[in-house]
Amino acid sequence: MSDAASSGTAAEPEVVAPTEAPHAPDTGAVLAVFAHPDDCEIAAGGTLAKWAAAGREVHLLVLTNGDRGSQDPALDRAELARIRGEETIEGARIMGMASATVLEVHDGDLANTEEIRAEVVRTIRRIKPSILMTCDPTAWFFENRYYNHSDHRTAGLISLDAVFPGAGNPHYFPLHLDEGLEPHDVPRVWLGWATEPNHVEDISGYLDAKVAALATHSSQLAEGIAFFEEELGKEAVAAGEKIGVAHAEEFRVLELR
Numbered sequence: 001m002s003d004a005a006s007s008g009t010a011a012e013p014e015v016v017a018p019t020e021a022p023h024a025p026d027t028g029a030v031l032a033v034f035a036h037p038d039d040c041e042i043a044a045g046g047t048l049a050k051w052a053a054a055g056r057e058v059h060l061l062v063l064t065n066g067d068r069g070s071q072d073p074a075l076d077r078a079e080l081a082r083i084r085g086e087e088t089i090e091g092a093r094i095m096g097m098a099s100a101t102v103l104e105v106h107d108g109d110l111a112n113t114e115e116i117r118a119e120v121v122r123t124i125r126r127i128k129p130s131i132l133m134t135c136d137p138t139a140w141f142f143e144n145r146y147y148n149h150s151d152h153r154t155a156g157l158i159s160l161d162a163v164f165p166g167a168g169n170p171h172y173f174p175l176h177l178d179e180g181l182e183p184h185d186v187p188r189v190w191l192g193w194a195t196e197p198n199h200v201e202d203i204s205g206y207l208d209a210k211v212a213a214l215a216t217h218s219s220q221l222a223e224g225i226a227f228f229e230e231e232l233g234k235e236a237v238a239a240g241e242k243i244g245v246a247h248a249e250e251f252r253v254l255e256l257r
């Protein structure tokens with residue numbers, strides 16, 4: 001029996017003052033994990049740029065090298081991967097990121113394997129992010145206009161599985177401990193491209209950085225950045241209207257701790 005029940009009157013429920021201090025602003029490191037070199041700009045570029053501008057360490061891990069990102073059958077895939085690697089670094093620089101890494105997995109071949117989970121877990125244990133940003137693995141259909149790329153869904157699955165059960169448990173990938181890394185519980189996961197968003201993040205002042213970072217991926221922009229600039233702008237304005245700001249991005253945010 002609780003103290004409240006034994007000392008209070010039965011008719012008057014006791015009003016308990018909040019004992020928890022308000023949450024301190026989250027200033028910890030961020031790890032963004034996406035499937036393709038240009039995904040993070042589209043899904044979360046404004047938010048990531050805003051966090052970096054606020055002094056947070058924002059790191060990017062791209063799980064595939066993007067070497068099928070072309071309709072030209074004559075294009076050399078290794079050369080495309082090299083170009084996309086450079087575009088990724090430049091986009092990350094514009095967003096103010098601390099690092100950007102592109103894995104050698106072929107575009108379109110991403111699978112939720114132990115090998116790739118190990119790589120994501122290792123990165124989590126190295127960076128110790130307070131937020132892992134990735135994409136919603138349950139997002140299949142966007143209205144009846146298109147459905148989600150397999151690599152996007154798989155990147156979300158890999159990332160969630162790497163967070164839990166994975167990075168925080170010493171029995172997953174114990175060889176990392178021999179490398180001097182410690183288990184790390186990621187307290188928050190943010191999912192972009194979410195079908196059921198529960199959070200709208202103000203990115204006013206950072207839409208330009210999002211579009212400029214995406215514009216570095218010129219191998220993917222045969223017709224220029226204008227289409228994306230217009231579409232991303234419309235999307236940001238529509239999201240912003242929900243919270244009364246100029247521009248915003250929407251996410252499904254999971255508070256794990």
Ligand SMILES: [Zn+2]
Binds near residue numbers: 036038039149152
């Ligand atoms: Zn993609």
